[in-house]
Amino acid sequence: MRTWGAVCLLAALATLPPLAAKDDGDSVDVYATVLSVRETPVGSALPGLHLDAKVNGRMTDIYVAPVDFLAQYGMTFEKGDDVHVVGSRAKVAGADVVLAREIAVGAANRKTLYLRDENGPFWTEDIRPGHR
Numbered sequence: 001m002r003t004w005g006a007v008c009l010l011a012a013l014a015t016l017p018p019l020a021a022k023d024d025g026d027s028v029d030v031y032a033t034v035l036s037v038r039e040t041p042v043g044s045a046l047p048g049l050h051l052d053a054k055v056n057g058r059m060t061d062i063y064v065a066p067v068d069f070l071a072q073y074g075m076t077f078e079k080g081d082d083v084h085v086v087g088s089r090a091k092v093a094g095a096d097v098v099l100a101r102e103i104a105v106g107a108a109n110r111k112t113l114y115l116r117d118e119n120g121p122f123w124t125e126d127i128r129p130g131h132r
Contacts, residue, residue, distance in 0.1 A: 069123040
């Protein structure tokens, strides 16, 4: 009987969509397709580049970084880009947002940019780790 239950569970897991989010508390590890790219101005709660993407059927606001920081590393995003985001969920000005800790874009020429660690965002540091 237990074996049958395990088989059913594995069969159900196999039918999950490939762009599913993994969320263990506030931690987020998602693959998504960018639906729109927008820049919020200085003075906003999170000034800089935001990606709107659908994750598990929900529209998700992904905060990447200030635009000038991204420009230093030649990192750009466009509608339709496939991205892999590792970060954390947060509530900013009453809205749900994913704060990207690292973000990868592209398949053939994949670029990964590390944005923050447990000490905070890298754009506030004098030494800024780049991408690989």
